[in-house]
Amino acid sequence: MSEFKLEKFPDGQFICKSGDPATHLYFLQEGEVELVSATGQAFGVIPQGQSFGEAAILRGGIRGASIRAKGDVVCQVIANDQAAELLSSYSPLLVVIMEALLLQQAMNNAIKHA
Numbered sequence: 158m159s160e161f162k163l164e165k166f167p168d169g170q171f172i173c174k175s176g177d178p179a180t181h182l183y184f185l186q187e188g189e190v191e192l193v194s195a196t197g198q199a200f201g202v203i204p205q206g207q208s209f210g211e212a213a214i215l216r217g218g219i220r221g222a223s224i225r226a227k228g229d230v231v232c233q234v235i236a237n238d239q240a241a242e243l244l245s246s247y248s249p250l251l252v253v254i255m256e257a258l259l260l261q262q263a264m265n266n267a268i269k270h271a
Contacts (some may be wrong), residue, residue: 161233161234161235161239162233162234163186163231163232163233163234164231164232164234165229165230165231166226166229166230166231166232167226167229167230168226168227168228168229169225169226170225170226171193171223171224171225171226172190172224172225172226172230172232173210173220173223173224174220174223175193175194175195175220175221175222175223176219176220177219177220178217178218178219178220179210179212179213179218179219179220179237180213180236180237181210181213181234181235181236181237182208182209182210182211182213182214182234182235182237182240183208183209183210183224183232183233183234183235184207184208184232184233184235185203185204185205185206185207185208185209185230185231185232186205186231186232186233187205187229187230187231188205188226188227188228188229188230188231189202189203189204189205189227189228189230190202190203190209190224190225190226190227190230191203191224191225191226191227192222192223192224193222193223193224193225194222194223195223199225200222202227203224209224210224213235213236213237213240214237214240214241214244214256218237
């Protein structure tokens with residue numbers, strides 16, 4: 158994954174906001190991020206070595222939560238078209254399966270917050 162760009166985010170910076178179009182997938186290289194509700198409350202932490210922004214794999218995906226840097230953060234950033242191309246290189250069926258799983262997750266999240 159060395160061909161993907163690195164981005165740095167200072168402590169407290171929002172990387173993405175709930176409701177925004179999902180255009181990038183992120184892999185945490187350094188630091189951790191918080192999931193933040195619409196009311197501004199942190200409700201979870203994603204540690205170094207994990208990813209977030211998987212909705213970028215969906216065509217027309219929308220961010221389900223805001224993400225804020227907790228300390229200084231460095232992420233490897235993959236554009237949605239790059240992510241789809243990467244998945245397709247393994248198997249076109251993998252893209253369909255991932256889209257179905259992410260859509261199901263988004264629907265479950267919407268039901269929980271309704």
